[in-house]
Amino acid sequence: MRCPYYDTLHEYEARLEAIPDPATLIVVDEADRLAMNSLEQLRSIFDQSGLGMVLIGKPGIEKRIARYPQFFSRIGFVHEFRALSDADIQVLLEQRWAPVGIHLPAPSPAPEVIAAVIRLTRGNFRLLVHLLTQMERVLAINGLETLSVDVVETARENLVIGQA
Numbered sequence: 001m002r003c004p005y006y007d008t009l010h011e012y013e014a015r016l017e018a019i020p021d022p023a024t025l026i027v028v029d030e031a032d033r034l035a036m037n038s039l040e041q042l043r044s045i046f047d048q049s050g051l052g053m054v055l056i057g058k059p060g061i062e063k064r065i066a067r068y069p070q071f072f073s074r075i076g077f078v079h080e081f082r083a084l085s086d087a088d089i090q091v092l093l094e095q096r097w098a099p100v101g102i103h104l105p106a107p108s109p110a111p112e113v114i115a116a117v118i119r120l121t122r123g124n125f126r127l128l129v130h131l132l133t134q135m136e137r138v139l140a141i142n143g144l145e146t147l148s149v150d151v152v153e154t155a156r157e158n159l160v161i162g163q164a
Helices: 004-018 036-049 061-066 086-094 109-123 125-140 149-156
Strands: 025-028 052-055
Touching: 004 061, 025 036, 086 109, 109 125, 109 149, 125 149
Parallel strands: 025 052
Antiparallel strands: none
C-alpha cells in the first residue's frame, strides 16, 4: 500500500531540487586587473550558468567595462564603497567585531585604543582587518590579555602589507 505522505515528500524534494539556488554567486576580487579575454570568459559563464556574479575592483572599473556593451549590458548596478567613518570604526570596535577566526580580548577596547586604530587605518577596511589580525598575533606571542596602544603600535610595525 502506498503512503500518500511519502509520495508528497518525494514530489516536494524533486521540485526543490529543480529550483536553482538564487544565492549562488561567483565573486571576483581585483576584477579591474583582468584582461578583456578574461572578462569575456566571465560573461560566457554568466550567460550559460545563470549564476550571479559580483565583480570587485578599484574605482573606475565600471568606466572600463562600459566600453564593452555586451559585457556592460549584464551589469545590474555599480556600488562604490567609501572608507569607513571614524564613527563606523568606533562602533565596530565597541561591539567587539573582529574578522572571522580572530578573537580579541573580551572587554571593548579602551577609547585610546580605538583612537589609535582609527588613526592608523583611516577608514580603510582592508587595513582594519589586517591590523586586528596582527593585534591578535601580538597578544598571543607576548601572552597578553589586554589591548593597549602599545599592542596596536606593535601590530602596525609588524604588518606584512607595509606601513600604515
